[in-house]
Amino acid sequence: MPRVAPITGKSDIAAEYHGVVDGVLKVFGQVRGPFSMLLHSPELAEQMLGLGNFYREKSIVVPKDRSLAILVGVRERQGAYVWAAQVNAARRAGVREEAIDVIRARKDPTGLPVEEREIITYAEQLIRNNRVDQAAFDALKNRHGVQWLVELTAAANYYGILCGIVNAFEVPAPPDGDKLPA
Numbered sequence: 430m431p432r433v434a435p436i437t438g439k440s441d442i443a444a445e446y447h448g449v450v451d452g453v454l455k456v457f458g459q460v461r462g463p464f465s466m467l468l469h470s471p472e473l474a475e476q477m478l479g480l481g482n483f484y485r486e487k488s489i490v491v492p493k494d495r496s497l498a499i500l501v502g503v504r505e506r507q508g509a510y511v512w513a514a515q516v517n518a519a520r521r522a523g524v525r526e527e528a529i530d531v532i533r534a535r536k537d538p539t540g541l542p543v544e545e546r547e548i549i550t551y552a553e554q555l556i557r558n559n560r561v562d563q564a565a566f567d568a569l570k571n572r573h574g575v576q577w578l579v580e581l582t583a584a585a586n587y588y589g590i591l592c593g594i595v596n597a598f599e600v601p602a603p604p605d606g607d608k609l610p611a
Contacts, residue, residue: 432598435465446471452478456485462510463591466598480587490573490580492522494548500524500532501552502585504609508592513606515588533609547572552585 437460439447449471453464456478460468467474488495496519503511516529528545531538538549547568554561570578594600602608 431466431600433466433469435600436460436468437465442468442471446475449475449478452482456481462514462600463594466594466600477587477590484580484584484587488580488584489577490584492518493524494544495581495584496522496524497528497532497545497548498552498581498585499588500529501549502556502589503592504532504535505553505556506589506592506596507609508588508595509602509609510595510600510606511588511592512609513602516607533607544572548581551581555582555585556589 434441436442436450439450442450446468450460450468452475453460453468457464464474464478467477484490484495496515499515500512500519503515516533519529520526525545528538528541528549530536531541532549538546541549547565551561551565551569554565566578569581573581
């Protein structure tokens with residue numbers, strides 16, 4: 430049970446912010462997870478939704494690549510709710526089960542194809558150490574360019590913020606969602 434009552438719809442917030450709820454409903458079909466807490470601060474929720482929409486609609490990082498970094502960030506931050514949602518998104522984006530399994534179990538990505546391995550290694554270093562070694566940085570910068578790398582880096586961290594929200598407010602993961610190991 431969450432630590433505070435979740436926002437579930439327009440009736441839970443002031444009329445001036447109903448448009449923010451409409452935006453959440455447009456994307457997710459219902460108010461749930463991080464947004465059930467973020468809507469306690471409607472203006473913050475609106476900004477966070479805008480960033481999520483950027484990733485869905487405008488990012489130059491293709492969903493498959495972005496999902497790898499997101500899953501690493503979510504796994505490292507133990508965001509069970511966000512993991513359950515994002516692992517399904519990753520599958521829809523074409524992320525291979527082998528890569529998902531490596532991330533879920535925190536296995537060495539050495540056996541994965543180079544494109545997956547480089548993204549996972551970069552995201553792991555970033556989230557675990559708050560630093561990235563030069564080789565991991567250069568591999569992705571040289572392959573994809575600076576804008577791509579900025580957007581990938583921000584994506585891994587954006588979903589980490591969502592993990593912080595659901596973890597701090599103890600929003601439970603969906604019972605039927607993919608589970609993170611303890």
